[in-house]
Structure formats: C-alpha cells, structure tokens
Amino acid sequence: MSGYDGPAMARHFLSVDDLDTPELSTLLDRSAAVKASPRDVADRLAGTAVAMIFEKPSTRTRVSFEVAISSTGGHPLALSSAELQLGRGETIEDTGRVLSRYVDAIVLRTFGQDRLEGLARTATVPIVNALSDLEHPCQCLADLLTIREHKGNLAGLVFAYVGDGNNVAHSLLLGGAKMGMAVRVATPPGYEPIPQVVERAAEIGRTTGGSVEVLHDPATACSGADVLYTDVWASMGQEAETAERARVFGPYRIDQAAVDLAKPDCIVLHCLPAHRGQEITDEVIDGPHSVVWDQAENRLHTQKALLLWLMDRD
Ligand code: CP
Ligand code: NVA
Secondary structure, eight states: OOSSOOOOOSOOBSSGGGSOHHHHHHHHHHHHHHHHOGGGGTTTTTTOEEEEEESSOOSHHHHHHHHHHHTTTOEEEEEEGGGSGGGGTOOHHHHHHHHTTTOSEEEEEOSOHHHHHHHHHHOSSOEEESOOSSOOHHHHHHHHHHHHHHHSOOTTOEEEEESOOSHHHHHHHHHHHHTTOEEEEEOOTTOOOOHHHHHHHHHHHHHHTOEEEEESOHHHHHTTOSEEEEOOSSOTTOGGGHHHHHHHSTTSOBOHHHHHHSOTTOEEEEOSOOOBTTTBOHHHHTSTTBOHHHHHHHHHHHHHHHHHHHTTOO
C-alpha cells in the first residue's frame, strides 16, 4: 500500500493488451499451477485487502474474485457503487486516491473504459478491469486457459466467435491474436467489433502467426473451427435494445447445426450468463462439446494468478 498520493506506479490490467504474449503465456502457466496446487498459494495474499466495486450485476466475477482473494489469505471487500459515495457523485479519481490508502488492489466492473482509466490515473495500487463496455479481460484469461486445457495448445487453433461484437469479443480478439490463434468473428452488419480493436488484433497477429477475420456469415466462421464461442446478444446497459437485437441476431447462435460445421472434436464456450434458446441452445450448452462449466471454474484460478502477479506476490 502506498503511503503517498504520487504518480501511479502500479501495474494495471485494464485490457488484454496490457500483457504481452510471453506475459500472457506465463500467466496461463501460473494459473494452471495454482489450479493444480491451490494450497501452495493459500497464504500468498496474507495481510492484504482488495476492494471490488460493481457498477453492474455479477455472479461469476464477484464470487470468483471474492473466493480467489480469501482463499489466498487476503480480505475481499465487495462494494456496489450505489452504497459508496460514488453513487452520490464522488469522482472515480477521488475514490481511487482514497481507496489506495486502505487496500492493495481495486477491481472494478463498470460501463465506460474511461472510468477504469480514471481510477488507474489516481490509484497507487493495481486496478483490474472486471468488465467494461469495451473489454472483459479477466474472462479472456479463463477462456484461454480452458481452451489450452482441452486442446493442449493455443497457437494455430481456429477460433470462431458468433454473436455481438462486444466487450467479450474484443478481449478474445486481442487474446486470441496474442496466442497465435486464427480468430474469426461473425456478427450481424452494424454489430461488428470496433475497428480500433480489430486493427490492433490484426497487428498483433502479424507478429505471432495469428490472424483476425470479421465476417457476417456465421456458417463460414464455424466451418472447420476448433473452438466455438458465443455471448449474450444484449449486454448489460443495452436492455432497451433487447427486442431489436433478438430480431437481428436470430441466425447468430450456436446450435447443433453450427457444431456440425465445426471440427468433430470442437469445444463450445460461453462466458455466461447464457440466454438458453437465444445465442445458444440447450442441446449445445448441455451437450458433449460444451466446456462452459470448466470455463466458469477457471475464472477462480486465473484471477488468483492475476492478483498474485499484479500484487507482486507470486
Ligand atoms: N462471465 C461473467 O463475467 O459473469 P458475471 O457477469 O456473472 O460476473
Ligand atoms: N457481454 C456481456 C458479458 C457478461 C459477462 C455483458 O457485458 O453483459
């Protein structure tokens, strides 16, 4: 914990792009080690406190972070913005200044990426993006670990994301490209991932052997894929668009026909929560290709490894 309000020196995790390929690879190795031997890290965060601020709902992120912190000896504080002075207009920057005097890291789930950046500007402790409108980098760590566990490697895999070009898609584009995967994203016209992320992922891919393709045909994306991935059609904050999106996204679902187009040994991921019958069918999420529960579990292990690394306690 810093004793002064000087320039932020801490390492943050606001985007998958905050890690280079060797760091990402090492973090996945450490996550696997933590998963294999959780007792080895049981007291590694002893004497620390981590604040988690949620400006949107959460099941997996909140519980997995809380357990990750407490089971490594740290003290988690789960806070909703409504019960903080943030809800009454205190700035995120001032919140960062103050919380840095009490805690050793801050986890934030929010809307705009600018709120995470504002917090990182003034906080003197590591800041973790627990989902923003732009990215969901912690989810991506668990996704990559899960794929690696089931496929043995990441480089060269054909990864097909079908659905909305959203926060989850953005982090997967960056993470997949960093790990040398061929990332295909199929969205309805008008719902593509933002060009800055696509261009950055393509740039990364040129150095790792990975590649990026943005398509509008879900069947082309799924054909011959090793990994199929989908997410909700309407993200948190887009509730008013739910009906319109349900109309537009109909063909952008992972159903048995999509699985049949992929490789026979393909795996299916979904960050959850799932809207069964919309972006994924019961048959697929409950079927033999689905690894979604392993994927959800891996949030716990990857976040332990992430916190130990950010807090310099590996
Ligand atoms: N996947 C995920 O982040 O789930 P929660 O919204 O439940 O945290
Ligand atoms: N794209 C979804 C992910 C939920 C974990 C959302 O932002 O709501």
